[in-house]
Amino acid sequence: MTVIKLHNITQSYNDNKILHNINYTFQNNKFYTILGPSGCGKTTVLKLIGGFIHPTGGEIFFGNTKMNGVGANKRKVNTVFQDYALFPHLNVYENIAFGLKVKKVNKKIIDEKVLEVLKLTNLTEYKYRDISELSGGQRQRVAIARAVVNEPDILLLDEPLSALDQKLRVDMQYELKEMQKRLGIIFIFVTHDQEEALALSDEIIVMQKGNIVQAGTPKDIYDEPLNRYVADFIGESNIVRGTMVEDMKVDIYGKTYGCIDGGINPGTPVDVMIRPEDIFIVKHNEGKLNVTVDSTLFRGVHYEICCIDEDGYEWVLHSTKNAETGSRVSLNFEPEDIHIMIPGEDEDEFNERLESFQEEQ
Numbered sequence: 001m002t003v004i005k006l007h008n009i010t011q012s013y014n015d016n017k018i019l020h021n022i023n024y025t026f027q028n029n030k031f032y033t034i035l036g037p038s039g040c041g042k043t044t045v046l047k048l049i050g051g052f053i054h055p056t057g058g059e060i061f062f063g064n065t066k067m068n069g070v071g072a073n074k075r076k077v078n079t080v081f082q083d084y085a086l087f088p089h090l091n092v093y094e095n096i097a098f099g100l101k102v103k104k105v106n107k108k109i110i111d112e113k114v115l116e117v118l119k120l121t122n123l124t125e126y127k128y129r130d131i132s133e134l135s136g137g138q139r140q141r142v143a144i145a146r147a148v149v150n151e152p153d154i155l156l157l158d159e160p161l162s163a164l165d166q167k168l169r170v171d172m173q174y175e176l177k178e179m180q181k182r183l184g185i186i187f188i189f190v191t192h193d194q195e196e197a198l199a200l201s202d203e204i205i206v207m208q209k210g211n212i213v214q215a216g217t218p219k220d221i222y223d224e225p226l227n228r229y230v231a232d233f234i235g236e237s238n239i240v241r242g243t244m245v246e247d248m249k250v251d252i253y254g255k256t257y258g259c260i261d262g263g264i265n266p267g268t269p270v271d272v273m274i275r276p277e278d279i280f281i282v283k284h285n286e287g288k289l290n291v292t293v294d295s296t297l298f299r300g301v302h303y304e305i306c307c308i309d310e311d312g313y314e315w316v317l318h319s320t321k322n323a324e325t326g327s328r329v330s331l332n333f334e335p336e337d338i339h340i341m342i343p344g345e346d347e348d349e350f351n352e353r354l355e356s357f358q359e360e361q
């Protein structure tokens with residue numbers, strides 16, 4: 001059983017520190033997504049696991065074996081890159097068989113293995129097609145087939161769906177998830193697309209400026225983001241300033257609301273998050289907050305309704321029913337849907353939480 005352990009990993013390029021003390025353990029047979037904005041260090045983590053670069057500090061283990069200094073060709077890891085890097089002069093079969101031929105694997109075994117991955121990736125009927133005659137999604141599948149034919153323990157996927165249109169992207173997401181289950185190996189997928197991360201992952205790792213800020217199941221991260229940065233990155237949210245009044249009571253813009261969080265000193269400034277789908281419209285004066293409907297947008301599965309409260313603050317909610325612009329209504333939300341977060345701007349507090357999170361890993 002392969003487990004990848006990153007222990008106190010740092011990475012610098014020319015004295016420029018890119019990764020700061022990364023600690024994380026990847027378990028076997030799980031789909032991981034590394035999520036974060038451009039330049040936060042996602043690809044650098046993949047390159048370290050793939051053995052394309054070696055860490056400036058810290059240790060990488062595969063199981064009990066220390067992998068620092070072990071080259072990419074000595075690891076049971078394969079990578080699917082954003083641009084697929086297929087051989088344009090070879091057909092589908094030849095592209096997939098290439099690595100096995102180089103290793104001088106017996107022709108009959110190559111044939112068996114290629115046929116098996118063609119089936120796995122739904123490419124059997126395209127076996128002898130030239131790469132130039134394939135769609136983007138089919139090329140993507142060839143790249144994956146070529147990566148898995150060597151039976152790696154770990155598959156690294158660096159933004160592999162970014163070149164596909166939206167519909168194809170969603171289809172490929174289903175296929176990738178299915179493939180990971182069938183192969184039973186570790187998939188580590190890099191993206192800056194939060195919807196993709198939520199749909200695909202068993203675990204999401206959120207990165208910011210070379211640090212892991214939060215890691216957990218999609219539901220954990222969506223429901224309980226550690227701070228404003230994570231909440232903003234994952235899903236849509238109303239994030240407002242508040243102050244803890246006492247356990248299970250928070251002040252938002254001068255009004256006190258019940259919440260389910262405790263253990264934070266009264267008077268502590270906090271960020272408060274309420275997801276748009278957790279806010280409901282009721283009759284004027286009958287809810288927690290009187291507002292005027294400012295604008296509405298039809299988003300297909302729901303209406304996105306923007307309201308302004310009596311103090312001029314904006315609240316966005318999602319509803320299957322539309323509301324009339326200019327109408328005066330009231331908003332309701334439950335105490336368990338008020339999520340309290342420590343403000344990200346408070347550096348000391350933030351670093352303390354970051355350290356305790358990293359220690360837990």
Ligand SMILES: Nc1ncnc2c1ncn2[C@@H]1O[C@H](COP(=O)(O)OP(=O)(O)OP(=O)(O)O)[C@@H](O)[C@H]1O
Nearest residue numbers: 013014018036037038039040041042043044045192
């Ligand atoms: N070989 C290198 N030499 C110097 N700096 C590098 C090198 N490779 C990456 N960097 C820098 O390291 C930082 C992290 O890069 P990385 O590619 O890991 O980010 P990323 O999160 O994958 O970004 P993207 O989503 O844009 O691919 C960036 O600031 C990048 O400029």
